[in-house]
Each structure stands twice: as structure tokens, then as C-alpha cells.
Amino acid sequence: MKYYDMHEDAYQQLKAKDKISWDGQTDPKELLNHEINQAIGKKLPDFFQSFEGKSAVDLGTGTGTCALSLAKLGFGVRGFDLSETAIGLARKNAKALEVEVNFEVSDITKIITKDKVDLVVDSSLLHCLVHREDRNNFFRVAHDLLKDEGLLFLHTMIEASDMSEMLDRDYLVYENHILYSTGPDRWEMDWQEVQGKRVFPHRWITTVDLLTEEVRRAGLKIVDFKVEPQERSTGIFCGWLKKAS
Numbered sequence: 001m002k003y004y005d006m007h008e009d010a011y012q013q014l015k016a017k018d019k020i021s022w023d024g025q026t027d028p029k030e031l032l033n034h035e036i037n038q039a040i041g042k043k044l045p046d047f048f049q050s051f052e053g054k055s056a057v058d059l060g061t062g063t064g065t066c067a068l069s070l071a072k073l074g075f076g077v078r079g080f081d082l083s084e085t086a087i088g089l090a091r092k093n094a095k096a097l098e099v100e101v102n103f104e105v106s107d108i109t110k111i112i113t114k115d116k117v118d119l120v121v122d123s124s125l126l127h128c129l130v131h132r133e134d135r136n137n138f139f140r141v142a143h144d145l146l147k148d149e150g151l152l153f154l155h156t157m158i159e160a161s162d163m164s165e166m167l168d169r170d171y172l173v174y175e176n177h178i179l180y181s182t183g184p185d186r187w188e189m190d191w192q193e194v195q196g197k198r199v200f201p202h203r204w205i206t207t208v209d210l211l212t213e214e215v216r217r218a219g220l221k222i223v224d225f226k227v228e229p230q231e232r233s234t235g236i237f238c239g240w241l242k243k244a245s
């Protein structure tokens with residue numbers, strides 16, 4: 001698992017500082033109000049009359065940010081992440097919030113399933129998948145998990161004309177839609193020399209056109225989206241997809 005070291009290390013460091021999420025929250029209740037959950041919550045009623053009895057899968061759930069919020073709304077939820085520490089924290093967060101979610105340690109690019117769900121969520125996982133094969137697997141898994149009328153929510157980085165705030169950091173290098181990073185030698189990574197630095201591919205930063213093409217190849221279509229700008233950084237694509245008929 002090429003990504004394992006990076007994510008596992010990050011969660012171990014967060015846990016040591018009593019943080020309960022990827023972006024450094026300290027109170028599980030804050031997760032329910034997270035901006036991603038607000039974006040999901042705003043749009044969900046357009047697609048579902050009621051959430052009771054509906055099912056969802058959160059791919060790359062981390063400490064459960066979206067899974068927990070969906071469970072609170074009434075969805076039956078499974079959350080997958082490759083980091084054991086993240087899944088441990090997700091289970092603790094579920095207890096604190098008194099919700100039930102089935103959290104599992106798993107590499108989502110390798111899931112084979114016959115289960116079908118109403119909603120599949122990607123909250124900032126897809127841009128972590130920096131190899132074409134893994135991204136193809138992500139879309140295959142998402143497609144296979146969806147019921148015929150099911151929805152896939154994507155929250156992912158989009159290239160912007162001015163990403164200087166991000167690219168001014170001297171440990172990052174950007175080339176051909178890949179954001180490379182330096183990192184500790186002990187990580188098992190796909191090390192490369194890019195612009196004179198020893199780096200590994202860290203994030204896949206797509207464009208709406210490229211993403212639309214990726215999605216089309218996977219038998220999916222975008223039914224609604226917007227791109228949220230971020231100051232001097234990538235935009236964020238927030239979109240809803242369905243199976244192409």
C-alpha cells in the first residue's frame with residue numbers, strides 16, 4: 001500500500017495531540033457541522049424524500065467526518081479507511097456521538113462487493129489517489145456499489161490559475177496535475193526526482209474537463225456540481241454523480 005505510511009503517520013500525530021479529525025478538530029460534535037457535511041446536507045433533500053432506511057458508504061472515511069453525519073441523519077453507513085489509527089478514532093467518535101457506523105480498515109481500491117447502496121461519499125480521498133490504476137479502481141468500486149438510482153458525492157481538488165499559496169511551500173512541486181511532496185525517507189513511496197527534488201506524488205489535481213472524462217469512462221455522469229474557489233490555492237469540486245444509463 002503506497003499511501004499507507006503517509007496517512008497512518010498523520011493520524012498517529014493527530015491522535016498524540018488529542019485531535020479527532022484530519023483537519024485538526026478536537027470535539028466530535030464539530031464533525032457534524034463540518035463544511036463538507038453542510039454541503040452534503042444542503043443538497044441531499046433534492047435527491048431523497050427521507051433518509052430512513054437509506055444506505056451509504058464513505059470511502060476514505062478517515063475519522064468518520066461524513067459517515068457519522070450521515071448516520072445521524074438516518075442512513076445505515078459503512079466507512080472504509082486504510083489507516084488503523086483513523087478507524088480507531090472514528091469508532092471513538094461514533095461512541096461519543098452515540099451513532100452506529102460500521103467502520104472497517106480497508107484499501108478501497110481493492111474492495112470487491114455485491115452490496116448496493118443509495119449513496120457513496122468521497123470526501124477528499126480521490127485527490128489522494130495519484131496513480132491512474134488506483135483512480136480507475138476507485139471509480140469501479142463506487143460504480144459497483146451504487147444502486148441504479150444511487151448517488152456518488154465527490155469533494156475533490158481542482159486546478160486553479162493561482163495556486164501560489166500552496167506552491168510557495170518549498171516541500172511541494174507541481175507538474176502535469178500532480179502535486180509532489182518531499183517526505184521522510186522511511187516512507188515506502190514512489191520516490192521520483194522532479195524539478196531537482198526527491199519527491200513522491202502526493203495529490204492528483206484535476207480539471208473539471210479531465211474529471212468529466214474520467215467519470216464518463218467509468219460509466220458515470222455528473223448531475224450537479226460547483227467549484228468552490230480557495231484563495232491562491234486549488235478550487236474544490238463538490239459534485240453529485242449517477243450511473244450513466
Ligand SMILES: C[S@@+](CC[C@H](N)C(=O)[O-])C[C@H]1O[C@@H](n2cnc3c(N)ncnc32)[C@H](O)[C@@H]1O
Pocket residue numbers: 003007008021022023036059060061062063064065066080081082083086106107108109122123124125128129
Ligand atoms: C484527506 S483525508 C479525508 C478523510 C475524511 N474523508 C474526512 O473528510 O475527514 C483522506 C483519507 O483517505 C484515506 N485513504 C487514502 N488512500 C486510501 C485507500 N487506498 N483506501 C482507503 N482509504 C484511503 C486516508 O487514510 C485519509 O483518511
